[in-house]
Amino acid sequence: MILEELLTKISDAQVLWVSPQRQMTAGALRQEIAVCKGLLRAKETSRVALESSDSIRALMWMIALDGIAESVFLVPDSLRSSDYYCDLKTRFQPTLIIDDVFTGKDPEKSGDLPGGDRAVASTRWVLATSGTTGTPKLIEHSTESLTKTCKLDTHRGREFTWGLVYDPFRFAGLQVVLQALASGSKLVLCNQIGNVKDQAAFLRENDANALSATPTYWRKLLMSGVLGNQRFRQITLGGEPADQSILNALKAAFPEARIAHIYASTEAGVGFSVTDGLMGFPKQYLERGIAGNQLQISESGTLLIKPEQHVPSAAGASLANSDGFIDSGDLVAVRDERVLFLGRDSGAINVGGNKVVPEEVEAVIREVEGVAEVLVKPKGSGVMGQLVTADIQPRKADADMDSLKKQIMAHCRERLEKYKVPALIRFVAEIEHNPTGKISRT
Structure with missing residues (x-):
């Protein structure tokens, strides 16, 4: 129950999550988690598909299921309405589906039956890849692997207000959620607001000073003009190659911010970050590794990464080759002592x-x-x-x-x-x- 334990370092009165509909303090969250656990008592929770479209409700259930469910499929909104979801759910074979109308009531049964109150050694979190270049894959992570890079300093964490523009059940969004939770930072959920300009206004209204987004999103955010003189302390880019023009534009717009572009994927987890203001990463990473990961370039020009921890598919098969390296599918090129990301090989x-x-x-x-x-x-x-x-x-x-x-x-x-x-x-x-x-x- 690692996720719930993170809350023990946070005072009851502290506001943790804010959305356009409501806000939630740490104390209220603890109470809601207890209610969620009570609703699970008569349910088979070995394999749970979490489908709630309300982001705060979905995250509440995620914390409640940690250490109770053996395996949880975290279903993002966009996947649930896609042509792929029926097949993916059949592959996962859930024993319980928690959606927007789930109440825990079972009309065929009465009384408390053993089920949700048993403990498991470690919940396995099943995430879907984006599917932008083909059918999505289901990838398993442990709570430990998802939180391994999270900073745990709640004293410093209270200085940050993170904005969430990703779906919380995509890998990138989940990383923001877990970092905010681990460090006791406020999280401003604007992922369900319809357009970038309104999202930017909500971020500004709630004094967000840390944001992780794709280079595409950052370009749109800068063009919106809504943030104006917003003072960011942390800017993170990921999901696409960060070219020099966007890195320069962000530095000019937010000179006080620490700017990092990260390499991470659903398949390999969080790989490494680069904070020197230059696109790509130093060639030396290929020789000495970075953040516990080993890197190579394949014969076809794609980046191979050997993560610290083994990441299997949800079917249990290894994603790695015989040497333990996962093919990222990202084409790279070595130029002037830098390794530059070019784009996806499949595209x-x-x-x-x-x-x-x-x-x-x-x-x-x-x-x-x-x-x-x-x-x-x-x-x-x-x-x-x-x-x-x-x-x-x-x-x-x-x-x-x-x-x-x-x-x-x-x-x-x-x-x-x-x-x-x-x-x-x-x-x-x-x-x-x-x-x-x-x-x-x-």
């Missing part, structure tokens, strides 16, 4: 037999001053197989599009091989992002 565009990574081209196009956001994608070609195209969101709606297009093409021809230069550019009002905060590539 590469094949132009006449040449591999083009969309994220690499996007990073180059974002260097053009008038570009706010860009989405590079393939277009079928009878001659080349595929061609590179780019949807561009200009920084100003009234920009001279012909002039901007000429600047973009000239910059691409200067910085990219010929086959990587977009064959077609289209200007759009907005580049959408998906529920995980990444550019939507579907």
Whole structure:
């Protein structure tokens, strides 16, 4: 019951969670957890699917189930409404489903039956991968592996108010939740607010000074203009390659903040963070490892990581090769003593037999001053197989599009091989992002 024990260091009166609908103190949370445990007494809790769409309710249940359920499938909102969920739930085979209407009542039975009040050695938490490049996988983590990088200093933790823009049951969101809980920090849940501008306003209203988000989300946040002179103490980027332009923009906007871009995945867990203000990571990490993890580059150019702790799939199979390394699927390249993330291997565009990574081209196009956001994608070609195209969101709606297009093409021809230069550019009002905060590539 590691998660509930974290609450013992926090005073009853301290506000822990704030959402647009309500707030919850540590004392109220402890009481609600006790109620949740009482509702489990007559239930079979070996394999629980946690489906509640109310983020605070879902997190309450998560803490209550820790040390009681053997295995818990943490179901994010976006997955529950997807075409994949029915199959994933069948694979998981839950013995109990906790949703928005769950009350613990069982009309066929009466009295207290043994079930939820028994203890297990360690609850296994089942998380789904994002599925942005294929069918999601189910990955198991222990409470210990999920909290291994959490800082436990509650005295310092009270100085931070974390914003949550991720779904709390995605790996990145769960890391924010657990860090805030472990350090006794307030957590501002704005993940269910409909748009970035309103989320930014809610963060500002609640004095959030720490935020973890994708580079795509940070770009949208900066463009919203709502944060103004907000003073962040901690800024974290993850989920996508952080190019130099976004790192520079964040440093300029929030000069007092500690800025870190992290490498983490549902499959491998938290790998490492980089705080030197430069994109990628030092080449030395390949030789000496980092944060207990060993790193290699595969023959196909993807990053291999050997985590400190073994991470199995929910089916029990190992995700690692015979040497213990997990293939991240992230293409990397060594340039000037840095290892740079290029993008996902599975998303590469094949132009006449040449591999083009969309994220690499996007990073180059974002260097053009008038570009706010860009989405590079393939277009079928009878001659080349595929061609590179780019949807561009200009920084100003009234920009001279012909002039901007000429600047973009000239910059691409200067910085990219010929086959990587977009064959077609289209200007759009907005580049959408998906529920995980990444550019939507579907």
